[in-house]
Amino acid sequence: xxxxxxxxxxxxxxxxxxxxxxxxxxxxxxxxxxxxxxxxxxxxxxxxxxxxxxxxxxxxxxxxxxxxxxxxxxxxxxxxxxxxxxxxxxxxxxxxxxxxxxxxxxxxxxxxxxxxxxxxxxxxxxxxxxxxxxxxxxxxxxxxxxxxxxxxxxxxxxxxxxxxxxxxxxxxxxxxxxxxxxxxxxxxxxxxxxxxxxxxxxxxxxxxxxxxxxxxxxxxxxxxxxxxxxxxxxxxxxxxxxxxxxxxxxxxxxxxxxxxxxxxxxxxxxx
Amino acid sequence: xxxxxxxxxxxxxxxxxxxxxxxxxxxxxxxxxxxxxxxxxxxxxxxxxxxxxxxxxxxxxxxxxxxxxxxxxxxxxxxxxxxxxxxxxxxxxxxxxxxxxxxxxxxxxxxxxxxxxxxxxxxxxxxxxxxxxxxxxxxxxxxxxxxxxxxxxxxxxxxxxxxxxxxxxxxxxxxxxxxxxxxxxxxxxxxxxxxxxxxxxxxxxxxxxxxxxxxxxxxxxxxxxxxxxxxxxxxxxxxxxxxxxxxxxxxxxxxxxxxxxxxxxxxxxxx
Numbered sequence: 001x002x003x004x005x006x007x008x009x010x011x012x013x014x015x016x017x018x019x020x021x022x023x024x025x026x027x028x029x030x031x032x033x034x035x036x037x038x039x040x041x042x043x044x045x046x047x048x049x050x051x052x053x054x055x056x057x058x059x060x061x062x063x064x065x066x067x068x069x070x071x072x073x074x075x076x077x078x079x080x081x082x083x084x085x086x087x088x089x090x091x092x093x094x095x096x097x098x099x100x101x102x103x104x105x106x107x108x109x110x111x112x113x114x115x116x117x118x119x120x121x122x123x124x125x126x127x128x129x130x131x132x133x134x135x136x137x138x139x140x141x142x143x144x145x146x147x148x149x150x151x152x153x154x155x156x157x158x159x160x161x162x163x164x165x166x167x168x169x170x171x172x173x174x175x176x177x178x179x180x181x182x183x184x185x186x187x188x189x190x191x192x193x194x195x196x197x198x199x200x201x202x203x204x205x206x207x208x209x210x211x212x213x214x215x216x217x218x219x220x221x222x223x224x225x226x227x228x229x230x231x232x233x234x235x236x237x238x239x240x241x242x243x244x245x246x247x248x249x250x251x252x253x254x255x256x257x258x259x260x261x262x263x264x265x266x267x268x269x270x271x
Numbered sequence: 272x273x274x275x276x277x278x279x280x281x282x283x284x285x286x287x288x289x290x291x292x293x294x295x296x297x298x299x300x301x302x303x304x305x306x307x308x309x310x311x312x313x314x315x316x317x318x319x320x321x322x323x324x325x326x327x328x329x330x331x332x333x334x335x336x337x338x339x340x341x342x343x344x345x346x347x348x349x350x351x352x353x354x355x356x357x358x359x360x361x362x363x364x365x366x367x368x369x370x371x372x373x374x375x376x377x378x379x380x381x382x383x384x385x386x387x388x389x390x391x392x393x394x395x396x397x398x399x400x401x402x403x404x405x406x407x408x409x410x411x412x413x414x415x416x417x418x419x420x421x422x423x424x425x426x427x428x429x430x431x432x433x434x435x436x437x438x439x440x441x442x443x444x445x446x447x448x449x450x451x452x453x454x455x456x457x458x459x460x461x462x463x464x465x466x467x468x469x470x471x472x473x474x475x476x477x478x479x480x481x482x483x484x485x486x487x488x489x490x491x492x493x494x495x496x497x498x499x500x501x502x503x504x505x506x507x508x509x510x511x512x513x514x515x516x517x518x519x520x521x522x523x524x525x526x527x528x529x530x531x532x533x534x535x536x537x538x539x540x541x542x
Contacts, residue, residue: 004372013526016294023287024364027338027376031368039527061371063364067298085367092363093295093334096356097302100332101275105298119524120480126429130404158397161432209391253390255284256310 005057008037009050009064011071011109017063017089024087042109047071051078062086067107118167125164132171133157138182140171141192145271146261148172149185149239150196151231152222153206154249155257159196162258168271175235185242191268194261195239199250200228276328279308280321280335282342282380288360292334295358313380318342322349333357338378389438396435403442404428409453411442412463416542417532419443420456420510421467422502423493424477425520426528430467433529439542446506456513462539465532466510470521471499 006021008014014037025033038050051074054060062079064086066072072091079086094105132140134157141147145168148156156172163170173182185193198206204225208218221227239246245264249257265271277292279285285308296304309321325331333350335357337343343362350357365376403411405428412418416439419427427443434441444453456464469477475496479489492498510517516535520528536542 004368013524013530015526016290019287019290020360020364023336023361024368026379027365028368028372028374029377029379031372031374037530039530059371061367065294085370087364087367089291090294093291093358094298096332096358097275097295097299099356100330101299101302103299103302106300108297108300120477120484123426123429124481124484126432130401130428130432133401155394157401158394161397161401161436165432165436206391210395213391213395253284254394255286259284259308259310 003032003034005054005060006033006035007050007054007060007062007064008035009041009047009062009066009075010039011042011066011068012039014039014065017065017087020087020089021063041066041071042068044071044074047074051075054084055082060084063089065090067109069107121167122165125167125169126161128169129160129164129171133160135173135182138171138173138184141173141182141184141188143169144171144192145169146171146265147185147188147193148196148261149175149193149235149242149244151175151198151203151228151235153203153210154196154198155254156196158254159257159261162254163261166258166262168262168265175231175238177230177234181238185238190243191245191264192270193242193244194264195235195242195244195246196249196257197232197235197239197246198248200225200232202250203228203232274303274305276325276331277304277306278321278325278331278333278335279306280312280318280333280337280346281310282313282337282339283310285310285336288334288336288358291358291360312337312342313339315342315345318345322346325355326353331355334360336361338380340378392438393436396438396440397432399440400431400435400442404431406444406453409442409444409455412444412453412455412459414440415442415463416440417442417536418456418459418464419467419532420446420464420506420515421520422446422469422474422499422506424474424481425467425469426525427467429525430528430532433525434532437529437533439533439536446502446509448501448505452509456509461514462516462535463541464513464515465535466506466513466515466517467520467528468503468506468510468517469519471496471503473521474499474503 008017008021010017041047062075064075072088098105148159148170150156152174160170160172204223207223211218247257247260279288279292281288312318335346343359369376419430419441421427423445431441431443475494478494482489518528518531
């Protein structure tokens with residue numbers, strides 16, 4: 001099958017352009033694409049070198065994002081001339097905001113933001129989440145922005161990492177019927193805790209996949225329906241006692257659960 | 272100051288639309304925006320309810336991504352009629368790909384992808400990275416896709432988490448002059464290891480920020496220039512002995528370092 005060449009070109013790290021390319025490509029599930037990512041392209045000579053190289057392919061396709069109008073114009077002209085398709089990922093958004101706010105945009109490349117306060121807080125939040133993962137030290141809850149509780153396989157760890165990437169300090173504490181619930185859970189404001197729950201059917205499926213992926217027998221007490229009911233029952237009781245919000249993750253992607261958590265934290269002014 | 276209302280509306284989780292909105296907003300650093308995110312909007316009634324609600328604001332601004340043409344048309348008509356600005360995040364990319372490949376897109380909403388194999392491998396990679404973080408158990412390197420080594424504050428942990436989010440199983444092992452280097456580092460293929468290095472000036476700055484953020488005195492041996500030189504020297508010798516690629520992170524965002532790592536792993540067919 002033919003490989004179509006996708007060029008991601010940006011004066012920054014190119015994540016936005018790649019994100020848009022990937023989302024668009026999803027509607028072409030039967031095609032094969034090869035990515036060429038060029039980041040920190042901040043002058044015309046560099047850009048022209050990449051464009052010249054791209055000409056070796058039949059119909060290369062460009063997703064680009066430049067703060068600089070000169071570079072945007074350069075790639076637009078090039079694609080018009082050669083009749084290549086191109087997607088300008090940034091300009092429509094910038095123009096829409098300018099039209100709405102009547103403000104003139106300041107062409108800042110994303111690259112400039114690197115070592116700012118936001119960067120430090122993100123790194124720290126990630127380290128925080130790792131340090132207090134899986135109930136390792138429940139006291140982390142005191143200094144956390146949010147504590148995530150729930151039975152095994154409700155995606156607590158990935159959720160905390162996702163939140164950490166948004167600079168939110170999250171701890172997670174598993175709920176297991178056989179283990180005492182850490183006291184600190186009842187000592188912090190209940191609004192700072194979020195309970196995750198999942199349907200027994202989904203839990204069984206996820207846990208079986210998990211056991212298989214670990215090369216273990218999929219039929220153990222870990223994947224037993226009665227046991228799973230018991231665990232969920234136990235977790236629900238703890239959550240009711242705390243009075244914390246509960247999110248049913250059975251139907252949600254991690255990004256979506258995270259979005260609900262973030263909204264809640266904003267509402268209670270925790271972040 | 273006036274808050275402009277940004278609506279993120281998607282039939283999926285809206286990450287792509289929000290990503291584009293954020294990248295565009297960066298060029299308006301002095302303005303205040305409020306986000307309204309509506310996800311999993313998959314029918315016209317739901318969409319119309321949101322649009323009606325948005326009319327209460329002066330000049331709401333829309334970033335939307337729908338696989339369905341009907342919903343895209345609905346919001347486009349609405350914005351034209353009310354003279355609101357809107358950014359269609361997905362359609363230009365889909366149309367460009369269709370033009371290049373001469374294929375008809377299949378309107379799949381991102382939401383459908385949720386519990387697929389990719390989801391499981393991402394969750395596992397994140398758990399893997401947490402389990403083997405910070406040299407906790409160097410043997411993790413054997414089953415990892417990549418091992419990240421380097422002195423303190425070269426962003427090893429955030430890099431591993433970022434890679435894990437892309438389903439790459441990464442371990443990280445700190446290099447400290449006083450500690451023996453784990454033997455396993457010399458037993459796996461050297462191409463599976465990546466060394467991170469940083470300039471002494473950047474390290475001092477980052478470490479001082481770190482100490483301050485922990486409420487500690489910023490002037491300790493941890494932030495002492497001679498000590499930092501010694502650490503870097505030691506790390507460089509270990510990396511030379513292994514013969515692994517080395518990335519200087521002093522000038523790079525985590526996403527960028529990750530991009531280099533991913534390219535390298537692809538080149539050696541590790542992922």
